[in-house]
Amino acid sequence: MVLDTTNTVNLPKNLIEQLEGYGISADSIFISALADMNLDCQYEPCYIIVCKDKLVMALGTTKKRETHIYGKHRDSSKLFQSYQWAVKIFDLNKYDSLDIQPLISGGVLFGVKDENPVSLVAFSGSQMGDFRRLVNVYNKLAKNEELTDEDLKPEDDDIFCPKCGAIYPDRARKICPKCMDRRSVFFRMLAYFKPYTGKIVVMMLCYLGAAGLNLVWPYLNGTVLYDKVFGKNEEFLRFVGLPAGKFTVLLAAVVLSMVITKFIGQVLGIIQGVMTAKIVPDVVKTIKSQVFDSMGRLSINFFTSRQTGSLMTRVLDDANFITGFFIDGLPYFFINVLTIISTCTVLVMINWKLAIASLILLPLLTFVSYKLLPRLWHYYGKRHRASRSLYGQLNDNLTGARVVKAFGQEDREIKRFERYNSQMRDAELSLVGFDNRFYALYSAVQNIASFIVWGFGSIIVLYTGDLEVGMLISFAGYVTQLNGPLDFMSHIFRWWAESANSAQRIFEIIDSHPEVAERDNPVHMPEIKGKIKINNMTFGYEPNKPVLKNIDLEIKPGELLGIVGRSGAGKSTLVNLISRLYDPDEGDIYIDDVNIKDMSFKDLRRSVAMVSQETYIFMGTVAENIAYSNPDATPEQIVAAAIAASAHDFICKMPDGYDTIIGSSGRELSGGERQRISIARAILANPKILILDEATASVDTETERAIQRSLDRLVKGRTTISIAHRLSTLANADRLVVLDEGRITECGTHEELIKLEGTYYKLVQLQKEALTIRGISEEDI
Amino acid sequence: MSTIHCQSKPKGTEAKTEQSAYTDDILKIKYITKGNAKFKRTPGGFVSLEFEGKFYSRVSVYRAFPFTNPDSFISIRQPDEKAEEIGIIRSLNELDKETAEIIREQLNIRYFTPEIKKIIDIKDEYGYAYFDVLTDRGACRFTIRMNTSSVIRLSETRILIVDIDGNRFEIPDITKLSAAELKKLDLFI
Numbered sequence: 001m002v003l004d005t006t007n008t009v010n011l012p013k014n015l016i017e018q019l020e021g022y023g024i025s026a027d028s029i030f031i032s033a034l035a036d037m038n039l040d041c042q043y044e045p046c047y048i049i050v051c052k053d054k055l056v057m058a059l060g061t062t063k064k065r066e067t068h069i070y071g072k073h074r075d076s077s078k079l080f081q082s083y084q085w086a087v088k089i090f091d092l093n094k095y096d097s098l099d100i101q102p103l104i105s106g107g108v109l110f111g112v113k114d115e116n117p118v119s120l121v122a123f124s125g126s127q128m129g130d131f132r133r134l135v136n137v138y139n140k141l142a143k144n145e146e147l148t149d150e151d152l153k154p155e156d157d158d159i160f161c162p163k164c165g166a167i168y169p170d171r172a173r174k175i176c177p178k179c180m181d182r183r184s185v186f187f188r189m190l191a192y193f194k195p196y197t198g199k200i201v202v203m204m205l206c207y208l209g210a211a212g213l214n215l216v217w218p219y220l221n222g223t224v225l226y227d228k229v230f231g232k233n234e235e236f237l238r239f240v241g242l243p244a245g246k247f248t249v250l251l252a253a254v255v256l257s258m259v260i261t262k263f264i265g266q267v268l269g270i271i272q273g274v275m276t277a278k279i280v281p282d283v284v285k286t287i288k289s290q291v292f293d294s295m296g297r298l299s300i301n302f303f304t305s306r307q308t309g310s311l312m313t314r315v316l317d318d319a320n321f322i323t324g325f326f327i328d329g330l331p332y333f334f335i336n337v338l339t340i341i342s343t344c345t346v347l348v349m350i351n352w353k354l355a356i357a358s359l360i361l362l363p364l365l366t367f368v369s370y371k372l373l374p375r376l377w378h379y380y381g382k383r384h385r386a387s388r389s390l391y392g393q394l395n396d397n398l399t400g401a402r403v404v405k406a407f408g409q410e411d412r413e414i415k416r417f418e419r420y421n422s423q424m425r426d427a428e429l430s431l432v433g434f435d436n437r438f439y440a441l442y443s444a445v446q447n448i449a450s451f452i453v454w455g456f457g458s459i460i461v462l463y464t465g466d467l468e469v470g471m472l473i474s475f476a477g478y479v480t481q482l483n484g485p486l487d488f489m490s491h492i493f494r495w496w497a498e499s500a501n502s503a504q505r506i507f508e509i510i511d512s513h514p515e516v517a518e519r520d521n522p523v524h525m526p527e528i529k530g531k532i533k534i535n536n537m538t539f540g541y542e543p544n545k546p547v548l549k550n551i552d553l554e555i556k557p558g559e560l561l562g563i564v565g566r567s568g569a570g571k572s573t574l575v576n577l578i579s580r581l582y583d584p585d586e587g588d589i590y591i592d593d594v595n596i597k598d599m600s601f602k603d604l605r606r607s608v609a610m611v612s613q614e615t616y617i618f619m620g621t622v623a624e625n626i627a628y629s630n631p632d633a634t635p636e637q638i639v640a641a642a643i644a645a646s647a648h649d650f651i652c653k654m655p656d657g658y659d660t661i662i663g664s665s666g667r668e669l670s671g672g673e674r675q676r677i678s679i680a681r682a683i684l685a686n687p688k689i690l691i692l693d694e695a696t697a698s699v700d701t702e703t704e705r706a707i708q709r710s711l712d713r714l715v716k717g718r719t720t721i722s723i724a725h726r727l728s729t730l731a732n733a734d735r736l737v738v739l740d741e742g743r744i745t746e747c748g749t750h751e752e753l754i755k756l757e758g759t760y761y762k763l764v765q766l767q768k769e770a771l772t773i774r775g776i777s778e779e780d781i
Numbered sequence: 782m783s784t785i786h787c788q789s790k791p792k793g794t795e796a797k798t799e800q801s802a803y804t805d806d807i808l809k810i811k812y813i814t815k816g817n818a819k820f821k822r823t824p825g826g827f828v829s830l831e832f833e834g835k836f837y838s839r840v841s842v843y844r845a846f847p848f849t850n851p852d853s854f855i856s857i858r859q860p861d862e863k864a865e866e867i868g869i870i871r872s873l874n875e876l877d878k879e880t881a882e883i884i885r886e887q888l889n890i891r892y893f894t895p896e897i898k899k900i901i902d903i904k905d906e907y908g909y910a911y912f913d914v915l916t917d918r919g920a921c922r923f924t925i926r927m928n929t930s931s932v933i934r935l936s937e938t939r940i941l942i943v944d945i946d947g948n949r950f951e952i953p954d955i956t957k958l959s960a961a962e963l964k965k966l967d968l969f970i
């Protein structure tokens with residue numbers, strides 16, 4: 001037996017040295033785990049180490065006050081450098097076995113000697129995986145069983161970015177957004193505009209033209225008008241090639257050029273507007289469909305971990321914010337940047353002293369907004385979250401309206417709504433408050449700039465003569481012209497803050513990789529036989545809280561397997577895993593000897609159909625609902641499926657028959673009717689593997705019989721997994737499996753399980769008794 | 782096949798079978814009191830219980846209302862996976878001091894939740910938030926996932942924080958935090 005122990009030693013350096021002093025070499029260590037608390041709930045590191053023939057406990061103490069760090073450590077050898085280790089070494093027979101008593105998070109490790117449990121150390125939830133593995137290794141060694149490399153394989157440890165140490169947002173992808181994806185949100189957003197380069201060039205030209213005209217305008221109505229025309233400047237007359245004294249003509253020419261300037265400006269504006277209108281909706285559409293696309297790809301977990309209402313606001317609101325910004329914001333941003341730069345240049349050219357005086361406040365302004373920007377972001381994020389929970393609450397209320405009314409809890413719901421509503425208001429208030437302060441600062445700086453121009457400018461005109469009056473007017477015109485763009489720049493920060501926030505969130509959805517993802521080169525299996533094999537599978541919805549434990553199960557093609565078990569035993573979870581709505585934490589599931597992780601989604605979904613416990617009716621007609629799995633189904637097929645599901649009768653009795661609109665805003669169906677539509681849907685899908693999760697729980701026994709009979713016909717040559725509490729539902733099952741607390745406790749035919757006199761037997765007895773109570777009382781009458 | 786009866790039968794005429802007695806038993810709360818039970822610390826650091834003539838060498842303690850009523854309705858269960866209930870303690874105050882102390886010790890470790898006294902820093906980045914705090918157990922750092930229910934408002938002022946590994950932290954009263962600390966926490970509440 002040669003075991004690979006190279007990866008197992010992740011102990012502090014000083015501890016390893018100390019251990020070597022005691023004759024325990026690093027490569028004799030099989031496994032170790034860090035208990036980060038003692039039994040009095042104080043942070044105190046204690047390494048539990050299992051070697052070839054020893055159990056070591058190393059308790060760390062230090063004089064310094066150290067910060068306790070939860071979670072995995074990137075480099076364990078550097079940990080606890082300043083600690084002293086009190087090492088205790090035991091033989092492996094010190095305890096017959098080790099075990100874990102789970103806590104709310106984390107657990108207590110205890111050893112069992114002669115049936116007596118002795119608690120050893122406690123650890124936080126972060127260490128649970130390590131301790132599970134350690135316990136497994138110890139118990140195998142104690143029982144003299146062979147260890148495998150699998151037992152010693154460390155858990156997926158590389159969850160940190162090696163560069164910056166941050167946790168990967170997506171553990172499967174191992175991409176650190178900070179280190180890898182340095183493209184900022186902005187440039188990523190901009191990338192959406194790439195296909196429209198031609199139009200954008202035209203737009204840019206328009207901006208340039210407009211910015212140029214902006215430069216001409218103050219010059220015309222300042223210097224030219226006042227100094228040259230009203231000031232009767234003969235030189236200028238000669239310069240433009242007019243005969244001497246013809247100032248009326250000059251005036252007409254100047255006015256005309258002013259009109260033309262304005263006119264061209266308007267035309268450029270229109271062209272640019274048209275271009276914008278052409279580009280932006282397309283881009284927005286792309287973004288929206290990308291978001292929706294990724295939402296469709298995302299795993300079930302994504303949807304259950306977020307409120308549906310908040311998802312909707314997210315997509316709609318965010319796309320709209322971004323639309324707004326890119327329609328109105330970005331183009332003006334360019335125009336304004338150009339204007340600011342060129343205007344400043346001209347100002348410096350006219351009179352650099354005055355220019356410096358009036359522009360001195362600009363850098364200050366930029367600095368202030370740069371400083372305040374993150375704060376603004378923060379307030380926007382906060383308001384968004386508030387609105388999200390408000391919508392979520394609203395959504396909950398609307399969908400749960402029936403329950404609310406049934407229990408007469410309208411008032412309480414209103415109060416609850418009030419709470420979210422005031423949270424929203426508070427968020428809005430603090431946002432507006434901050435925004436106002438921000439804006440006030442801007443106006444102040446602008447006003448001061450204006451004072452400086454006129455005051456300082458008048459002095460120059462009066463005393464130095466460096467400047468003519470018309471020039472000053474032009475100058476003031478330029479400075480005023482700066483106000484608009486500057487104003488806008490302060491605005492665009494807010495705007496940008498808001499839409500970048502939205503963009504970030506949208507990218508979050510677009511980027512979020514489904515936890516359950518299709519492999520790159522999936523195996524295509526057009527025809528499957530329907531064999532299912534589950535191999536030592538463990539799964540939990542939350543970390544370290546397994547719902548299914550070490551499930552081993554093999555289902556033959558064409559078999560009808562019944563699953564029974566207490567509510568909450570994990571039955572639905574098991575079938576969810578078979579249809580790959582989630583992936584197992586450990587172990588694998590095979591269909592026809594192909595790991596379902598390798599199967600293409602299309603083939604998997606086509607081969608496996610599930611009638612789930614929670615029926616779902618889409619908005620649409622009955623026929624559409626039944627044909628959901630196969631939109632090309634002929635009416636004949638639809639009716640046949642409905643008949644097989646005993647749904648035909650009630651559908652025909654509805655005035656609109658198969659064209660009745662059902663779903664959220666349509667006609668309401670009874671629970672059993674919904675179930676039957678779901679069954680028809682599954683039947684029409686014609687899958688090789690059919691899963692019925694309490695599929696007939698809400699229909700009466702007679703209808704169930706009818707469905708059963710048609711299912712019997714259907715399940716021929718089809719693997720069927722049927723979950724039921726009512727045992728009569730499983731009367732035809734070839735084999736039955738009893739799930740208890742996430743483990744398969746019994747498995748066999750009805751007769752075998754009866755003979756076993758276990759849980760199943762008890763269930764049968766109970767249900768029989770339940771029926772005979774009736775029987776007895778009937779006779780009593 | 783039996784025929785269908787539609788008449789309603791007067792209640793009480795039904796024979797009490799063993800079955801219904803069994804159900805009745807399940808439906809009653811089985812209280813563990815000072816009088817009928819004996820808890821003991823085991824040498825191994827666990828708790829044993831003698832109750833209704835049975836001896837349990839190790840039991841687990843669960844709170845039924847861990848946040849709203851931590852000292853009442855303590856469910857005593859089997860320590861195995863099934864965790865079948867043995868009985869319920871209505872209130873720790875009804876037990877003698879010594880026993881209450883034994884139970885409390887077990888509860889404290891099971892519901893280990895450091896109280897955050899001071900927030901030194903919170904950094905949020907790419908979907909995770911990194912907390913650097915001072916708790917009643919000492920300084921510590923942990924990481925939570927943003928965008929999920931990692932921060933739970935137990936009441937207007939009380940907050941529970943669950944980190945990526947399921948570890949829990951509590952802020953008993955956020956109004957006691959300083960303005961600067963609140964500002965850091967602002968993002969999450």
Ligand SMILES: Nc1ncnc2c1ncn2[C@@H]1O[C@H](COP(=O)(O)OP(=O)(O)OP(=O)(O)O)[C@@H](O)[C@H]1O
Nearest residue numbers: 304541542547566567568569570571572573574613
């Ligand atoms: N999305 C989820 N997130 C977290 N826990 C879950 C989730 N779904 C189910 N659980 C938990 O997993 C356990 C098993 O649930 P499952 O739905 O598989 O039970 P079941 O055997 O189908 O029960 P029933 O007979 O009532 O349908 C339960 O304790 C349940 O609370």
Ligand SMILES: [Mg+2]
Nearest residue numbers: 571572573613
């Ligand atoms: Mg279920």
